[in-house]
Amino acid sequence: MAKAKLAGSKPYYQIVREALRANVVDGNLPVGTRLLVSAVADRLGVSRPPVKRALDLLVAEGVIAPLSSQGYVVGALGGQESPARTNLHGLTLDLPPELGSKLGQPSWERIFAAVEAHIMNCIPFGTFQISEAGIGGYFDVSRTVVRDVLSRMDGRGLIEKDRSSHWIAGPFSARMLDDAHEVRRLLEPGALAAAQPHLDSSILAKARGEIDAVLEGSVKLTREAVERLETDLHVKALRSQRNRPLAQAVQLSQISLVINRLFYTYIGLHEENEMLREHALVFDHLLLGDGHGAAVALRHHLDADHERARARLKVLSVFDAAEIAPYLTRIH
Amino acid sequence: MPQRPKLRVIARSEVLPRRVLEQAASELPFDLEFELIDSVKGLQRVVTSPESFDVYHQWHTVDLIWTARAIQAIDLKRIHNGALIKNHAVARRSDSRAFGSVFNQLFVQPSGTIGPTPTDQIVMLPLQHGVDSFAFLPAVLKEWPPGTPHSWGWMLDKRLHGRVAIMSEPVLGMIEAALAVEASENMSFADVGNLSIEEIDLVADILLRKKKLGHFKTIWNNHHEAARSMQRGAVLQSMFSPAIATLRSQGVPVVSAVPQEGFRGWHVDLCISSAAQGEQLEAAYAYLNWWMNGKAGAVTTRQGYYFVLPDLVRPHLSAAEWDYWYAGKPAETALTNPAGEPSVAPGEIREGGSYLERMARVRVWNAFMDEHTYLVRRWREFLEA
Numbered sequence: 001m002a003k004a005k006l007a008g009s010k011p012y013y014q015i016v017r018e019a020l021r022a023n024v025v026d027g028n029l030p031v032g033t034r035l036l037v038s039a040v041a042d043r044l045g046v047s048r049p050p051v052k053r054a055l056d057l058l059v060a061e062g063v064i065a066p067l068s069s070q071g072y073v074v075g076a077l078g079g080q081e082s083p084a085r086t087n088l089h090g091l092t093l094d095l096p097p098e099l100g101s102k103l104g105q106p107s108w109e110r111i112f113a114a115v116e117a118h119i120m121n122c123i124p125f126g127t128f129q130i131s132e133a134g135i136g137g138y139f140d141v142s143r144t145v146v147r148d149v150l151s152r153m154d155g156r157g158l159i160e161k162d163r164s165s166h167w168i169a170g171p172f173s174a175r176m177l178d179d180a181h182e183v184r185r186l187l188e189p190g191a192l193a194a195a196q197p198h199l200d201s202s203i204l205a206k207a208r209g210e211i212d213a214v215l216e217g218s219v220k221l222t223r224e225a226v227e228r229l230e231t232d233l234h235v236k237a238l239r240s241q242r243n244r245p246l247a248q249a250v251q252l253s254q255i256s257l258v259i260n261r262l263f264y265t266y267i268g269l270h271e272e273n274e275m276l277r278e279h280a281l282v283f284d285h286l287l288l289g290d291g292h293g294a295a296v297a298l299r300h301h302l303d304a305d306h307e308r309a310r311a312r313l314k315v316l317s318v319f320d321a322a323e324i325a326p327y328l329t330r331i332h
Numbered sequence: 333m334p335q336r337p338k339l340r341v342i343a344r345s346e347v348l349p350r351r352v353l354e355q356a357a358s359e360l361p362f363d364l365e366f367e368l369i370d371s372v373k374g375l376q377r378v379v380t381s382p383e384s385f386d387v388y389h390q391w392h393t394v395d396l397i398w399t400a401r402a403i404q405a406i407d408l409k410r411i412h413n414g415a416l417i418k419n420h421a422v423a424r425r426s427d428s429r430a431f432g433s434v435f436n437q438l439f440v441q442p443s444g445t446i447g448p449t450p451t452d453q454i455v456m457l458p459l460q461h462g463v464d465s466f467a468f469l470p471a472v473l474k475e476w477p478p479g480t481p482h483s484w485g486w487m488l489d490k491r492l493h494g495r496v497a498i499m500s501e502p503v504l505g506m507i508e509a510a511l512a513v514e515a516s517e518n519m520s521f522a523d524v525g526n527l528s529i530e531e532i533d534l535v536a537d538i539l540l541r542k543k544k545l546g547h548f549k550t551i552w553n554n555h556h557e558a559a560r561s562m563q564r565g566a567v568l569q570s571m572f573s574p575a576i577a578t579l580r581s582q583g584v585p586v587v588s589a590v591p592q593e594g595f596r597g598w599h600v601d602l603c604i605s606s607a608a609q610g611e612q613l614e615a616a617y618a619y620l621n622w623w624m625n626g627k628a629g630a631v632t633t634r635q636g637y638y639f640v641l642p643d644l645v646r647p648h649l650s651a652a653e654w655d656y657w658y659a660g661k662p663a664e665t666a667l668t669n670p671a672g673e674p675s676v677a678p679g680e681i682r683e684g685g686s687y688l689e690r691m692a693r694v695r696v697w698n699a700f701m702d703e704h705t706y707l708v709r710r711w712r713e714f715l716e717a
Binding site: 124125126127170171172173174175266267268270271274310311312313314315317318319320332 | 372375376379380395396397399400401443444528529700702703704705706708709712713
């Protein structure tokens, strides 16, 4: 049975560990550099526990060595006796997007998207119990952060507490799709019409060209291609409208994209000509500068796609084994 | 090395009694491998690995497996008596309630979806259909004044506390429970075959309470267990007609109810895997066409199933069998079940009457509901309570 890859599933200590190892190998972190947990955590913009865990693992790998006094040193044991007290902020490190760039971002925000994706990717298959301690261990964050994340998800209606006070997610119901669709068909066409005057016609022409390429068969219809086409219309084209609350509301209503993605992953891509032609129609209106027409065409597409997503959700509901995050336990 | 092709068939155990398996094996020029799966595992296999089977005897999931493209369109022109199927679909439009989803989810439409307008491509070859209801032992009738019409409400009636059995299958079980709740709570659902979340909750809560009170004696998984359940003290329960044939052959005086609220209709049809090609595909068509000769349909008639084209099974039935099963007349002689054991005594009349009389009393068709995942969550809660 096909297994879906978990998006953004790597625990933080692994990200830290790999980033540090790579920077040592590339020489960005020279042999002899002293590494203190607090300084590394500050440089990478993460909390201390994952850094501590990563450093211990790197010791086991022989990439760094513990110092008898304090902290660690880059290089194998017995190398440098007097480590260099370098200010890590002065070093140019090659860091993955998860690290470094999110200075000052609240802890809950860093993992919210990952937890949300894990939950959305499993609830079409059933009902799951969420372990608070499990999330804490998985992302190396405190209970406070975990509770913050979960209460925000509760606020969005994604999870709920059962009678014995366990957090429960799912199942993804046809009703959820219906409700989200009702909101989406009211908001997204308006958002697109508002974005239209600001859209760059060369980018529109390129997106339109991609659709033709797939329809004509010169570009193969792959999951990546579909993902690109969906992003062109439902994410990129909307970006230039400036109403942030509207953008957030639209994004929250786009849950059928998850169903489509899971269907392509588990069942596969079939002929998607209807979807492609609906997309093409929206772009044709945009290219003509007709925001109102684009909104009408988009609403037609959303309605048609809703029916497809409903049918696909039914198929997903017979699945037993989705790949699930370790802090989730299937209960039904 | 070219090998003798082997056709892999998935079905529930009810629809393929041993006599049919033996007939198919002896009459078809290739090997057959039957996998009889009574749980949702069969459907999971079909949807997730079309390459692992060639033919599937589907029941109430054709929309879903077509969406998944786990099956391929069947060329009606390659099916013996295919034209009859098409004519039948048109003729049956006037009885659309009686034949419901047998024909309205049959043809591939030009848009690629499935619908009732006849074309030369079908997604399934209709085979067997019928109506189900609960069944009971005569002892039950002591609880109600003589002449009381049978009602689904009896399944939840306090008078039968501890003596009722229900099936474990979530889709069919929930439909029957919903019919019982409608009758016992004096209410009605908009569409019993497609319950909303609130309606599922309402039915599930009642079932859970009843189970905790000890109302249900057993929950059965297949027709063998259904028969055993009645031998062991259940006096009223969900029922599949093969179990009735079994019980009667053992002398158990089981009565198949004709509920005033109507029957639960069902159909079982043949689908070809989307992965079947070449020799496998040829063998699949041969298997479909073998069914169209009516012989196997005659065997399953003896366990109460109707065949999509009754005229094709008639030559393989005795006049007495035809009169009892299809015409609704008293059995002229003793009749046997598919295993050859006597199961209908002379003079008996089939409950509910003739073919058309029975089919016309369908209240709801088996259907995979939109809120299936939610339904399964609540149903498992009921099973595990």
